Amino acid sequence: MREVAIVAFAQSDHRPDTSDVSEVEMLMPVLRRVLDDVGLTAGEIGFTCSGSSDYLAGRAFSFTMALDGVGAWPPISESHVEMDGAWALHEAWTKLLTGEADTALVYSYGKSSPGDLREVLTRQLDPYYLAPLWPDSVSLAALQAQALIDAGETDERALAGVAHRSRTAAEANPHAQLSGSAAPGPLLDTPYLVRPLRRHDCPPIGDGAAAVVLAAGDTARGLCPRPAWIRGIDHRVEPHALGVRELTRSPSTRLAAERAGAFDAPVDTAELHAPFTSQEVLLRRELRLGADVRVNPSGGALAANPMMAAGLIRLGEAAAAIHRGGSDRALAHATSGPCLQQNLVAVLEGEPS
Amino acid sequence: MSKEPVAVVGVGQTQHTAARRDVSLAGLVREAALRALEDAELTWADIDAVVIGKAPDFFEGVMMPELYLADALGAVGKPLLRVHTAGSVGGSTALVAATQVAARIHRTVLTLAFEKQSESNAMWGLSLPVPFQQPLLAGAGGFFAPHVRAYMRRTGAPAGTGALVAYKDRRNALRNPYAHLHERGLTLEKVRSSPMLWDPIRYSETCPSSDGACAMVLTDRAGAARAPRPCAWMHGGAMRSEPTLFAGKDCVSPRAGRDCAADVYRQAGITDPRRQIDAVEMYVPFSWYEPMWLENLGFAAEGEGWKLVESGITELDGELPVNPSGGVLSTNPIGASGMIRFAEAALQVRGEAGEHQVEGARTALGHAYGGGSQFFAMWVVGDAPPTG
Numbered sequence: 061m062r063e064v065a066i067v068a069f070a071q072s073d074h075r076p077d078t079s080d081v082s083e084v085e086m087l088m089p090v091l092r093r094v095l096d097d098v099g100l101t102a103g104e105i106g107f108t109c110s111g112s113s114d115y116l117a118g119r120a121f122s123f124t125m126a127l128d129g130v131g132a133w134p135p136i137s138e139s140h141v142e143m144d145g146a147w148a149l150h151e152a153w154t155k156l157l158t159g160e161a162d163t164a165l166v167y168s169y170g171k172s173s174p175g176d177l178r179e180v181l182t183r184q185l186d187p188y189y190l191a192p193l194w195p196d197s198v199s200l201a202a203l204q205a206q207a208l209i210d211a212g213e214t215d216e217r218a219l220a221g222v223a224h225r226s227r228t229a230a231e232a233n234p235h236a237q238l239s240g241s242a243a244p245g246p247l248l249d250t251p252y253l254v255r256p257l258r259r260h261d262c263p264p265i266g267d268g269a270a271a272v273v274l275a276a277g278d279t280a281r282g283l284c285p286r287p288a289w290i291r292g293i294d295h296r297v298e299p300h301a302l303g304v305r306e307l308t309r310s311p312s313t314r315l316a317a318e319r320a321g322a323f324d325a326p327v328d329t330a331e332l333h334a335p336f337t338s339q340e341v342l343l344r345r346e347l348r349l350g351a352d353v354r355v356n357p358s359g360g361a362l363a364a365n366p367m368m369a370a371g372l373i374r375l376g377e378a379a380a381a382i383h384r385g386g387s388d389r390a391l392a393h394a395t396s397g398p399c400l401q402q403n404l405v406a407v408l409e410g411e412p413s
Numbered sequence: 414m415s416k417e418p419v420a421v422v423g424v425g426q427t428q429h430t431a432a433r434r435d436v437s438l439a440g441l442v443r444e445a446a447l448r449a450l451e452d453a454e455l456t457w458a459d460i461d462a463v464v465i466g467k468a469p470d471f472f473e474g475v476m477m478p479e480l481y482l483a484d485a486l487g488a489v490g491k492p493l494l495r496v497h498t499a500g501s502v503g504g505s506t507a508l509v510a511a512t513q514v515a516a517r518i519h520r521t522v523l524t525l526a527f528e529k530q531s532e533s534n535a536m537w538g539l540s541l542p543v544p545f546q547q548p549l550l551a552g553a554g555g556f557f558a559p560h561v562r563a564y565m566r567r568t569g570a571p572a573g574t575g576a577l578v579a580y581k582d583r584r585n586a587l588r589n590p591y592a593h594l595h596e597r598g599l600t601l602e603k604v605r606s607s608p609m610l611w612d613p614i615r616y617s618e619t620c621p622s623s624d625g626a627c628a629m630v631l632t633d634r635a636g637a638a639r640a641p642r643p644c645a646w647m648h649g650g651a652m653r654s655e656p657t658l659f660a661g662k663d664c665v666s667p668r669a670g671r672d673c674a675a676d677v678y679r680q681a682g683i684t685d686p687r688r689q690i691d692a693v694e695m696y697v698p699f700s701w702y703e704p705m706w707l708e709n710l711g712f713a714a715e716g717e718g719w720k721l722v723e724s725g726i727t728e729l730d731g732e733l734p735v736n737p738s739g740g741v742l743s744t745n746p747i748g749a750s751g752m753i754r755f756a757e758a759a760l761q762v763r764g765e766a767g768e769h770q771v772e773g774a775r776t777a778l779g780h781a782y783g784g785g786s787q788f789f790a791m792w793v794v795g796d797a798p799p800t801g
Contacts, residue, residue: 115470128659134672135667137651139652141496142497143477151494154512157518158515183475184480187438187474188437296490297483297490298483312490401483
């Protein structure tokens with residue numbers, strides 16, 4: 061199989077409200093930075109793939125405006141997924157494996173600020189039996205968190221510990237929307253948002269964009285001193301109806317990790333797309349991450365959770381850790397849908413220096 | 414490393430109609446998927462991954478509906494990818510699925526595209542609100558009519574060419590049991606006297622708004638060897654995109670379309686498309702796009718496309734049959750329309766197109782476009798595996 065690596069990563073500063081810029085204006089500096097990093101132009105890239113959602117933008121074909129910003133002239137080989145950019149990366153990786161392209165630009169973006177995200181995400185649910193009840197994303201995550209507590213997998217103090225650790229780590233992340241945290245004890249004195257979740261258990265709602273460049277073989281070596289080689293990447297989906305899922309388990313994460321080779325050797329770093337503290341507990345177990353693994357040194361989705369980009373950012377952050385020599389083997393995870401319905405796992409490695 | 418050859422071993426379509434009130438979204442996609450599996454004599458367990466596509470989620474009012482459809486698509490425990498590239502999406506979706514087989518990531522992939530337009534009003538769904546677009550662009554026809562007028566002015570095409578295309582495609586649709594429109598009493602005169610919607614596009618020269626889905630099973634050489642019926646082999650596939658509007662854009666014959674065709678022909682070893690391609694399933698939502706795309710795709714010299722239409726070459730029994738299925742003018746579940754083109758091209762080279770079979774078709778082109786004539790997806794399929 062052809063070797064493919066992430067050779068560059070860039071992201072915006074994630075903000076609660078970006079009404080001063082359009083999506084394209086939010087995205088373009090990120091594209092510029094990631095392309096400058098490898099010294100390529102949009103026209104020199106072999107394949108371009110993006111991820112975004114019309115429902116966040118509030119208009120049909122919203123990705124066409126972003127494409128205008130990319131500068132697709134002369135015409136480019138390009139595709140788009142209505143998913144988090146992590147899945148756009150998967151499509152681009154597949155394209156590079158065929159040998160039809162040597163480099164790929166992957167980007168994604170989302171602005172949650174124009175709408176009420178909790179309400180908007182209810183439109184993602186089964187339109188006949190679930191969406192008419194308007195169960196919002198925090199309430200659904202609270203059901204899962206309560207199931208985990210009831211099963212003895214965690215408790216509210218442990219969840220506060222996840223929040224504290226993540227947002228303290230985010231102090232070193234200049235792009236984070238939320239950083240710094242009170243100690244777990246005082247966090248538990250705050251009121252519930254949706255029991256058993258308190259505000260600190262939930263991700264910030266905000267806007268942001270991210271981009272990576274992929275390259276194959278020697279092209280990757282020429283573009284990046286220490287490429288983050290994709291040793292495996294896989295994604296799986298679970299049933300949609302919460303009633304037929306065991307919410308304290310994530311079989312799709314486990315299977316994707318197995319297929320990606322995550323259990324073949326230990327990882328030193330993991331970037332998990334766990335928007336809610338309780339989901340980190342669940343993912344750690346399914347991914348068999350020991351206490352010695354650095355989990356979400358970026359602060360993770362609890363520090364910045366731009367819809368459609370937060371998963372790609374996990375891959376980008378894991379790759380960046382390898383680029384700078386801070387990791388030799390890292391796991392990156394992305395999720396989509398209510399209560400971790402769909403999950404992607406990638407294993408990245410740097411060559412011994 | 415050479416790519417794995419990709420074969421189409423199963424094709425399934427729903428009954429397309431204005432409103433499939435008898436099925437849910439899940440029921441609609443399942444109908445197409447089951448027919449594709451049945452055609453391939455496979456079961457859900459034989460499918461390694463699912464790639465689904467559709468146009469804007471606003472058409473049904475469900476955000477990222479593939480999450481809800483995971484069960485109906487038999488995707489639980491499998492990879493599920495959702496493509497959205499505007500009107501070309503049906504074609505792009507098939508190409509993304511084909512890439513997974515070509516890259517040897519998966520051996521057998523179910524790919525499906527759908528739209529259930531009766532859930533909303535597609536014309537107004539395509540009319541973007543201010544500030545995204547200037548007002549008074551009512552639907553896709555309002556966007557494309559000026560491009561058609563530019564084509565007429567540029568080539569001197571007579572005003573009646575469009576009606577010939579519409580009359581041909583609607584008659585072809587009478588041979589296709591899945592087509593939405595079956596206008597048995599249609600005459601050329603009726604097309605020419607139908608109400609003018611967006612000058613010069615008349616009512617009968619416009620695609621309908623349909624509910625429908627289309628599915629294909631794509632597989633590798635080993636899968637093809639087990640196929641119960643003839644396969645269609647992919648000989649080339651490509652996507653090209655360009656910006657919506659910019660100074661110097663050729664809206665009549667966009668460069669992205671020409672580049673995309675050139676790439677696909679190069680892969681398939683086609684140097685003279687007019688002679689080497691036996692049947693074309695072309696994305697023609699408004700009649701005039703047939704002569705326009707004939708030029709863009711290299712079947713006619715610049716300015717000559719309308720002459721090919723007038724000469725009858727693109728009729729079902731002509732030298733270069735275009736849209737033997739009745740095309741988008743007879744069936745248009747937008748997200749699925751591109752995949753129907755790809756699937757109908759496959760049916761032609763498999764010899765499985767029934768009443769609208771082009772005699773002896775061995776090489777066929779499937780074509781889709783979308784957005785502001787800016788997204789293109791195409792494939793060439795043949796009755797024999799690619800050589801080399």
